[in-house]
Amino acid sequence: MGENVQTLAYGSWPSPIDAALAAAHDGHPEWVGFVGDEAWWTEPRPTEGGRRTLVRGRADGSEESVLPAPWNVRTRVIEYGGRPWTGAVRNGQPLVVFVNFADQRLYRYDPGSEPRPLTPVSRLGGGLRWAEPQLRPDLGEVWCVLEEFTGDGPGAVRRVLAAVPLDGSAAEDRGAVRELTDDRHRFVSGPCVSPDGRKAAWLAWDHPRMPWDGTELLLADVTDDGTFGEPRTVAGGPEESIAQVDWGCDGSLLYASDRTGWWNLYRDHEPVCPREEEFGGPLWKLGQRWFAPLECGLIAVVHGRGAALLGVLDPETGEVVDAAGPWTEFASTLAVHGERIVGVGASPRSAYEVVELDTRTGRARVIGAAHDDPVDPAHYPEPQIRTFTGPAGRDIHAHIYPPHSPSCAAPGNELPPYVIWAHGGPTSRSALVLDLEIAYFTSRGIGVAEVNYGGSTGHGREYRNRLREQWGVVDVEDCAAVALALAAEGTADRARLAVRGGSAGGWTSAASLVTTDVYACGTIKYPVLDLANWASGETHDFESRYLETLVGPLAEVPARYTERSPVEHADRITAPFLLLQGLADVICPPVQCERLLEQMRGRQVPHAYLAFEGEGHGFRRADTVIRCLESELSLYAQVFGLRPPGIPTLELTK
Helix, strand or coil, X not given: CCCXXXXXXXXXXXXXXXXXXXXXXXCCCXXXXXXXXXXXXXXXXXXXXXXXXXEEECCCCCEEECCCCCCCECCCCCCCCECCEEEEEECCEEEEEEEECCCCCEEEEXXXXXXXXXXXXCCCCCCEEEEEEEEECCCCEEEEEEEEECCCCCCCEEEEEEEEECCCCCCCCHHHCEECXXXXXXXXXXXXXXXXXXXXXXXXXXXXXXXXXXXXXXXXXXXXXXXXXXXXXXXXXXCECEEEEEECCCCCXXXXXXXXXXXXXXXXXXXXXXXXXXXXXXXXXXXXXXXXXXXXXXXXXXXXXXXXXXXXXXXCCCEEEECCCCCCEEEEEEEEECXXXXXXXXXXXXXXXXXXXXXXXXXXXXXXXXXXXXXXXXXXXXXXXXXXXXHHHCEEEEXXXXXXXXXXXXXXXXXXXXXXXXXXXXXXXXXXXXXXXXXXXXXXXXXXXXXXCCCCCCCHHHHHHCCCCCCCCHHHHHHHHHHXXXXXXXXXXXXXXXXXXXXXXXXXXXXXXXXXXXXXXXXXXXXXXXXXXXXXXXXXXXXXXXXXXXXXXXXCCHHHHHHHCHHHHHHHCCCCEEEEEECCCCCCCHHHHHHHHHHHCCCCCCEEEEEECXXXXXXXXXXXXXXXXXXXXXXXXXXXXXXXXXXXXXXXEC
16 A cells, blocks of 8 residues: 555545536537538537537537537437437538527527528427437438327327428428328337438337337338338337348348347348347447448347447458457447448546547547546446346346545455445436546445346347336346345445436336345435326326336336335335436426325435426536535435545435
8 A cells, every 4th residue: 555545534535526526527519410521410518507519520620619509419309319310512612500598499500600490390298309300401301200299198198200391491381291190000210211312211119018028120212303202111019129230332221129128130031140249239229320331241230148339240240340449338329321331439547438440440539529538547437347136136237436546545344335326218228438427436435336237228139128017126136146246245334325317217116125125325316106197197208008018008007006016115214315307307206206205204314305407307507516416425425424525414304
């Protein structure tokens, strides 16, 4: 141990990673694309009200935010959004079409002039929303997914593929929007047009399925004037999830299907690289891409098992060559141009950055949003990839982040407090990447364990299906098993365990406090708390039937909805907790939190409720993130007997 190392109790170590620093680095680049030879992408601006801007990566390596505040490049389609922009070079100049978050209209942007609206505002329900725009300059149109509300309820909605005139003639006239398909399917993804322009392919699915349960791959002939023929289903079904579709440059049909239990790639319905790993993922946002075909016949792929690497697949041999470099995780966004591939990669030592791979040289380099260490990386955590054994001997995958500081150590006889992080979704996973919110805790002497509980993605369909009708059971059991295993092996202090999560992770945190005695406290962020009401009109359309697979059909198992809902069993909560909620959240609305608080009234359990105006599902504003992190740390300080320096005290009520 170095002579400059202080001996201080866990949780009281001074750290240069404060809440403001973590908040400033919240979010990451998304939605890469090429405009001519230039790579463009969206980027978060937490200190500008959490907006997303569009960034242009110039050939000289410089980056330019092309849309100033208050423009916010983000769509609300299916509430989780999707690809919000597209661009091309016309007459030597960029032509960009994007969705603006505030009014959800499509806009045309020609650099040097103000963006001009292409679509009207609807006064009905949630309005008109657009995603996955694709330029069809030959037709003078942009093709998109259109989500159109037909009434006030979240379920009064239809979705079709539509063509919007690029000349602005539909800006005040809904009738000028040309519908390419009918609304026979509840959900559709954007159309991929074949290289010869004669066919279009897209995905569709219907309630009660989610896209990772089962989707259909549809094909339609396209006429010269851009009219679609009768669609036909060529792959997919209720128990086969097709995550993405595209066309090879030779006109072959490419898609990622999990028909074998793993999302693998198929070319004209034949497997090209059969492996027990994922070449696709859960379609939470329209336009996510795990593969992109190159002109030379190779295919860029984001693939892996429990992680996602960027590679180049040769469909003739089935060989994949991964990009060399420090990145161990790539997001589900890809763009290709000539022999260049652009993705978004990260690692345990670096946040997400825009990476370009040159397939001729095999060289990968950062071209945008470059990671820049805001503090000495010696303060970052040093994570471990672990597999634990859960009930009935099942595997549970987790990432363990022990407390770590270059300048502090705890007394030799003290065990550290640990916080179990349950990810959202729940059909999702925690990625092993640098997260300054995790470092905020580990650098102060508080361990973090991210649990990819049964139901998580990245480990095949069988692992995902563990959560079928078991939400609130398997996720809770797996998190508890990891927490207790850490305590049993002497890694964590059994008396100082906490649980935290947002959205579905908020549900798991609340359910854990209700049904186990593992945790001394919990942090519950924008949660589901009341299953029956959430399934009966309190959430948005996309997830309105999700609980039929996670819990079971409400009409058939109503008692299960009551039995598992934390709001029905608030009397079992004895541990202090912090409840965090956005007041503009339409996915997990504030009324769910309010019901729980009503049940806690007079119960003598210390708790706090912080609600944030203007925040939706997932917090985006820097000041919100700061308040939440400091409040969470204060909760642990009060419950675990920690003394973190300089943290405002969270007022806990009883």
